[in-house]
Amino acid sequence: MCRIGSIKSRTPIQPSTALRLMLPQQEGHDNSGFAMVLQDLYGIFSGYKDKPLLSLSCTQKGAQLVEDYMDAHNFVQIAEWLPVPVKTPGLSIQAMPYYIFRNYDYPEDAVKMTEREKEDLLLDTRLALRKILEESGQGFVYSFWPDVLTLKEIGDPSDIATYFRLWEDNGCLAAKSIVAQCRQNTNYAIVRYAAHPFFLQGYTLCANGENTFYTKNKEFQKSLHRGYIGFESDSQCFLNTLHYVHHELQWPLGYYKHVITPLPFEEIEEREDREVLTGIRQSLANLEINGPNTVIGVLPDARMITCCDSKKLRPVVVGRDENMVAISSEVCGINEIMPNRDMTQDIYPNEREVVIIGNDLEVQRWRQ
Amino acid sequence: MEAVRTQDVGVNDLPWKIEYDRDRCTMCGSCVASCSFQAIKASVERKSITRSEGREPKPLHEHSAIPVIKQVASLTDFCRGCGMCEKVCPNNAIRPVRNPDTRKSLLSRDNGPIKRGGRTNLSAGRTLDHIIVGRISQMTDPSLDSARHTFDIRAPFGRVLSSKELPFAVVDGKLVKKGHTPPVQYIYPLIFSDMSIGALSTRAWEAVALAVGYLNEKCHLPVRMSSGEGGMPVKLLQSEYLKYFIIQIASGHFGWNRIIKAIPYMVTDPAGVLIKIGQGAKPGDGGLLPSAKVAEHIQAIRGVPKATLSSPPNHQGLYSIEESVQKMHLSMNAAFGFRVPVAIKCAASSTSVSVYNNLLRDPYKICGGFFLDGIQGGTGAANEISLDHTGHPVVSKIRDCYLSAVEQGLQGQIPLYGGGGIGMTGNAAADAFKMMCLGASGVFVGKVLIQLLGCVGNEQGRCNACNTGRCPTGICTQDPRLVKRLDIDRGAQKIVDYVLAFDAELKKLMAPIGNSTLPIGRSDALVSTDKAIADKLGIQYVC
Ligand code: SF4
Ligand code: SF4
Numbered sequence: 001m002c003r004i005g006s007i008k009s010r011t012p013i014q015p016s017t018a019l020r021l022m023l024p025q026q027e028g029h030d031n032s033g034f035a036m037v038l039q040d041l042y043g044i045f046s047g048y049k050d051k052p053l054l055s056l057s058c059t060q061k062g063a064q065l066v067e068d069y070m071d072a073h074n075f076v077q078i079a080e081w082l083p084v085p086v087k088t089p090g091l092s093i094q095a096m097p098y099y100i101f102r103n104y105d106y107p108e109d110a111v112k113m114t115e116r117e118k119e120d121l122l123l124d125t126r127l128a129l130r131k132i133l134e135e136s137g138q139g140f141v142y143s144f145w146p147d148v149l150t151l152k153e154i155g156d157p158s159d160i161a162t163y164f165r166l167w168e169d170n171g172c173l174a175a176k177s178i179v180a181q182c183r184q185n186t187n188y189a190i191v192r193y194a195a196h197p198f199f200l201q202g203y204t205l206c207a208n209g210e211n212t213f214y215t216k217n218k219e220f221q222k223s224l225h226r227g228y229i230g231f232e233s234d235s236q237c238f239l240n241t242l243h244y245v246h247h248e249l250q251w252p253l254g255y256y257k258h259v260i261t262p263l264p265f266e267e268i269e270e271r272e273d274r275e276v277l278t279g280i281r282q283s284l285a286n287l288e289i290n291g292p293n294t295v296i297g298v299l300p301d302a303r304m305i306t307c308c309d310s311k312k313l314r315p316v317v318v319g320r321d322e323n324m325v326a327i328s329s330e331v332c333g334i335n336e337i338m339p340n341r342d343m344t345q346d347i348y349p350n351e352r353e354v355v356i357i358g359n360d361l362e363v364q365r366w367r368q
Numbered sequence: 369m370e371a372v373r374t375q376d377v378g379v380n381d382l383p384w385k386i387e388y389d390r391d392r393c394t395m396c397g398s399c400v401a402s403c404s405f406q407a408i409k410a411s412v413e414r415k416s417i418t419r420s421e422g423r424e425p426k427p428l429h430e431h432s433a434i435p436v437i438k439q440v441a442s443l444t445d446f447c448r449g450c451g452m453c454e455k456v457c458p459n460n461a462i463r464p465v466r467n468p469d470t471r472k473s474l475l476s477r478d479n480g481p482i483k484r485g486g487r488t489n490l491s492a493g494r495t496l497d498h499i500i501v502g503r504i505s506q507m508t509d510p511s512l513d514s515a516r517h518t519f520d521i522r523a524p525f526g527r528v529l530s531s532k533e534l535p536f537a538v539v540d541g542k543l544v545k546k547g548h549t550p551p552v553q554y555i556y557p558l559i560f561s562d563m564s565i566g567a568l569s570t571r572a573w574e575a576v577a578l579a580v581g582y583l584n585e586k587c588h589l590p591v592r593m594s595s596g597e598g599g600m601p602v603k604l605l606q607s608e609y610l611k612y613f614i615i616q617i618a619s620g621h622f623g624w625n626r627i628i629k630a631i632p633y634m635v636t637d638p639a640g641v642l643i644k645i646g647q648g649a650k651p652g653d654g655g656l657l658p659s660a661k662v663a664e665h666i667q668a669i670r671g672v673p674k675a676t677l678s679s680p681p682n683h684q685g686l687y688s689i690e691e692s693v694q695k696m697h698l699s700m701n702a703a704f705g706f707r708v709p710v711a712i713k714c715a716a717s718s719t720s721v722s723v724y725n726n727l728l729r730d731p732y733k734i735c736g737g738f739f740l741d742g743i744q745g746g747t748g749a750a751n752e753i754s755l756d757h758t759g760h761p762v763v764s765k766i767r768d769c770y771l772s773a774v775e776q777g778l779q780g781q782i783p784l785y786g787g788g789g790i791g792m793t794g795n796a797a798a799d800a801f802k803m804m805c806l807g808a809s810g811v812f813v814g815k816v817l818i819q820l821l822g823c824v825g826n827e828q829g830r831c832n833a834c835n836t837g838r839c840p841t842g843i844c845t846q847d848p849r850l851v852k853r854l855d856i857d858r859g860a861q862k863i864v865d866y867v868l869a870f871d872a873e874l875k876k877l878m879a880p881i882g883n884s885t886l887p888i889g890r891s892d893a894l895v896s897t898d899k900a901i902a903d904k905l906g907i908q909y910v911c
Binding site: 024164202209210212214215219220222223224244249250251252253255262265273275276278279280282283284285286288290291292311313355 | 471482495505509510520522524528529531532533534536538541542543544545549552554633774775776777779816844881882884885889890891892904
């Protein structure tokens with residue numbers, strides 16, 4: 001099973017903290033990769049919070065293809081971080097030649113665009129880049145969004161961190177929100193896109209477990225939104241659903257839980273809002289999940305969310321102190337980064353609960 | 369010496385031959401009395417015996433006339449193999465034996481096409497038996513415990529809107545419903561399908577209805593029953609139990625006068641309305657109730673004289689899907705104030721997907737279910753040629769319809785129900801489970817119910833005499849003497865027990881794939897040992 005984790009902090013933290021959260025949890029296949037999404041960035045990107053940031057790994061040719069596309073579409077490059085890797089022999093990493101993290105300014109005519117239109121522009125640009133890189137086999141693009149950075153690679157997480165100098169805590173990369181995960185999807189082919197966290201229009205999500213409704217979810221999502229593509233991992237479905245419920249339908253966040261793990265009919269019947277809940281259950285039956293899963297997500301407004309399946313087959317724990325809140329598959333990870341917290345305050349969310357971490361680190365528990 | 373007459377019908381021309389043991393027979397007459405087809409009779413045989421009793425042979429010739437049971441050599445009163453004689457005989461002296469040399473089918477067209485009941489005897493091959501539930505949850509996604517976990521076995525029946533069409537508004541951070549949505553019922557995914565009072569004896573119909581009542585009230589399984597064409601008893605129409613019934617309207621509109629007259633007095637809504645366009649057993653043919661079965665009470669319920677009742681092959685005035693949607697669906701919806709799902713039932717056909725697409729795209733969103741009836745469906749009476757040579761298997765058709773909806777992102781909006789041969793080998797739960805994985809929301813069954821009541825008919829030519837009014841088990845006849853053979857309570861109990869086992873078995877299949885809700889569309893859970901079937905259905909081929 002994948003171990004997943006996230007940290008939301010009052011002050012910017014560096015990726016090594018996320019690694020320290022994840023590494024003690026490792027077992028089995030858990031050393032096969034590393035992926036993280038940083039949001040609410042500090043360090044070298046602090047000056048460009050409102051400018052879309054492109055995260056990709058590619059070959060030199062891929063970099064050129066991307067540049068050509070961005071130029072042709074009037075995106076103006078304004079900042080860039082090109083990691084200078086430590087190429088010590090023996091490191092377990094299947095590195096790509098280039099890793100590009102680059103801020104762009106919107107094209108000029110974006111001034112007239114609504115927020116929604118801008119969001120669509122960013123999505124369509126990422127999808128177009130992905131297509132170009134995929135067809136040419138020259139690279140991978142993970143996110144293109146203001147104040148969001150994604151790094152993914154195949155290999156041993158600790159070596160990957162060495163490679164990118166993440167253990168050095170040099171202040172380059174820092175963020176108030178980090179979601180991380182330390183393995184590749186080992187079910188199917190090892191593909192970089194298959195490693196969570198996944199990102200879509202401001203939504204970040206990672207999930208563990210087995211999505212037994214993958215086929216149903218996928219068949220339905222394919223026609224729901226052009227951004228729901230790939231499906232290299234069954235966990236992408238959870239992100240698509242979160243995006244669909246919250247961003248497309250614009251339903252209040254709590255209904256996400258009603259969509260993925262609907263209440264049994266008998267319980268719905270007892271409730272005042274049964275008409276709404278039955279409506280949801282009818283219309284979104286294909287977005288239900290019915291296997292063992294835990295989800296950790298981050299919303300465009302940087303709030304963090306976690307919940308698990310309706311039988312609580314996959315555990316998750318939330319630990320906190322005054323400065324940070326961490327969500328993690330296993331408590332040992334949290335013990336590593338917050339050894340002095342009040343453990344009696346730890347939350348083990350139940351199967352009918354959604355835990356939300358606000359931007360002031362206030363933890364809310366919503367009952368489904 | 370007798371002369372051979374070639375054209376005479378002999379017992380050996382018939383599908384069943386009676387094996388009779390004269391030595392065991394006490395001539396009690398039970399078999400003759402029990403044979404509703406008059407296929408056997410008491411007769412006398414001349415016997416010539418030569419015996420010798422002394423030490424030396426002193427042959428004595430003796431001629432005696434002895435009573436025996438004899439099979440009738442007739443193309444009309446022929447043995448159906450129902451086995452009632454065998455069942456009733458206290459001495460095991462008689463039984464029907466299948467005759468491989470029968471010429472009956474060839475010879476009995478003197479009075480036009482052969483008519484019979486039952487289901488196809490030719491296309492009895494079963495796709496579902498080549499499909500296995502092959503995705504077993506282990507390791508990371510644990511199997512569930514069928515006895516311990518709670519399972520939410522409910523299927524939608526009614527028109528489901530897409531999430532964007534739901535009339536929801538956000539008020540104080542909560543969704544609130546602001547408008548009308550089509551009625552959707554969550555029912556048990558096993559519908560007792562349309563067998564009319566008329567096709568069935570009142571007792572048999574009552575037994576099925578009683579089982580439905582019991583399953584709902586005592587077992588909390590929301591099983592629904594379709595009335596079949598021909599109406600329902602007024603008392604039932606005006607009772608609380610109406611909520612368990614799906615009223616059927618078919619092309620003959622039999623019984624609708626009564627239903628419409630009862631509407632003002634109904635204390636509850638019916639579970640649904642099912643417009644029957646076609647039937648899998650005899651596509652292109654309307655319902656058929658031979659006059660032999662139109663007894664007085666049937667005349668009363670249907671409002672007809674004693675005559676053969678043929679429903680037309682089409683609903684008069686429906687020339688297109690648009691009309692069907694506009695006229696039938698709208699009027700049926702309107703009749704119950706848009707509170708009751710209205711579904712249609714069609715015979716599976718190579719054109720089913722087009723019909724389904726049209727229904728899916730109808731702007732009124734008032735078709736609440738698409739019932740596809742396959743070639744293995746049963747019927748009370750039909751031309752044998754239709755039964756054996758027309759129709760379409762239901763399995764791939766359900767799949768085609770589902771996948772067509774998937775392509776458009778409309779899956780689930782009009783629930784698919786598949787029927788026709790479900791439970792044919794006795795295990796309806798496995799059939800239902802597989803059909804659901806392929807995209808059906810549920811299944812409907814008919815034949816298996818009457819088989820539980822005692823029907824002995826099968827698809828190897830046994831009995832299938834439902835059209836004759838002489839059903840030996842009292843299920844498919846209105847003859848009061850025959851009907852008495854059927855015990856309503858025991859029959860109902862048999863159905864209840866079967867459905868309870870069905871429920872347990874369904875859980876036994878849901879548990880290993882790790883799901884507590886119905887696996888509608890979970891084709892990934894299935895594999896097939898037949899490459900052609902796997903390819904056609906889009907599931908994994910395994911060997
Ligand atoms: S098997 Fe049935 S039809 Fe044949 S003789 Fe016996 S009772 Fe009559
Ligand atoms: S037992 Fe009755 S219902 Fe069954 S096949 Fe024979 S006639 Fe038909």
